[in-house]
Amino acid sequence: MRPSTTPPLPPVKLDRIGIVMMSAVGDAVHVMPVIHALKAYAPHSRITWVLQPGPATLVRGHPLVDDIVLFDRSKGWRGFLETRAALASREFDVVLGLQVYFKAGLITGFTHAPVKLGFDRERARDANWLFTTHRIAPHAGQHVQGQYFEFLDALGVPHGAPQWTLGPWNDDERQWQREFLAQFERPIAPIVVATSKAAKDWMPERWAEVCHLLWHEYGLQPVLVGGRSPRELAAESVILKAAPAAYSALGSGLRKLSAILDGAALALSPDTGPLHLAVALRTPVISLLGYTNPKRVGPYDYAHDLMIDAYGDPSENYPVDMTYREGRVERITVADVAAKLARWRAVYAADRLQLLASRGLTVG
Structure with missing residues (x-):
């Protein structure tokens, strides 16, 4: 009915x-x-x-x-x-x-x-x-x-689980994706360094620490992604100075960003568009949410166990609404992200890397 x-x-x-x-x-x-x-x-x-x-x-x-x-x-x-x-x-x-x-x-x-x-x-x-x-x-x-x-x-239109068509759609985009990945000797882990609203951003100094974890403990290549706004460029400068092993792909554009996420072993993102791109592409994504309500704008149907919820207080059953909470993202620690990285390795890593290999999306 x-x-x-x-x-x-x-x-x-x-x-x-x-x-x-x-x-x-x-x-x-x-x-x-x-x-x-x-x-x-x-x-x-x-x-x-x-x-x-x-x-x-x-x-x-x-x-x-x-x-x-x-x-x-x-x-x-x-x-x-x-x-x-x-x-x-x-x-x-x-x-x-x-x-x-x-x-x-x-x-x-x-x-x-x-x-x-x-x-x-x-x-x-x-x-x-x-x-x-x-x-x-x-x-x-x-x-x-x-x-x-x-x-x-x-x-009256039926629907089931959501379906998406994303990622490289033509031969030129697939070729760009292969060439981009081939320059690295490790699987990539894109990091979305900033969003359209400062209150949703995580501190670049902490992203730099995560880059060290990705490189030294997980054998992954950190890749900074996003636009080239002043705040994103400022974050890039801080991260690359503290974590020179990271690679910057800021300013790649949405289509190439989609190709990067599609070829990634893992992504990391605050609440912004690339987070939902990763979910739609079924790329495991560690999401950091505090300013916006995760029940309303968090990962919809994938990688919930990789989400860090700093929006609510411990055991709080907050409502699903559009209330914003200032100062919550800062609660997220590097240790919180490290715990989700361990979860990724235990639950997602093997299948994800095997899938990338089966699609010919190998590095260097």
């Missing part, structure tokens, strides 16, 4: 589907299982996704995404006008408003569809519900991935 929506949802055709989820890379990763489920249920459907240029580089060429409309927020109001013009000639049967901020509401308002499905009023921040015609039923807090699946439930 289809879950009730407010107002009641009429029968919806799924020939032309629009998706509004524009910004965060992690959220873009969580949208992909929704697209997989939609295409499995309605393989004839044409899916158009409104995205900002950053995550669009990851999605472009995806075999299940038929059309991308860019929204360039850096252009100010001109960006909104350009997106409105691009959407003016596109008609949809249904638009899924998966993002709950005002800017996303404006973009949803630009779309042409009899059904614009969004979050219920309690979860639709910035009056986002004003831009939708129908809203999914209220629901207790849950992981972001589960929230997106609520849209499928409302449409």
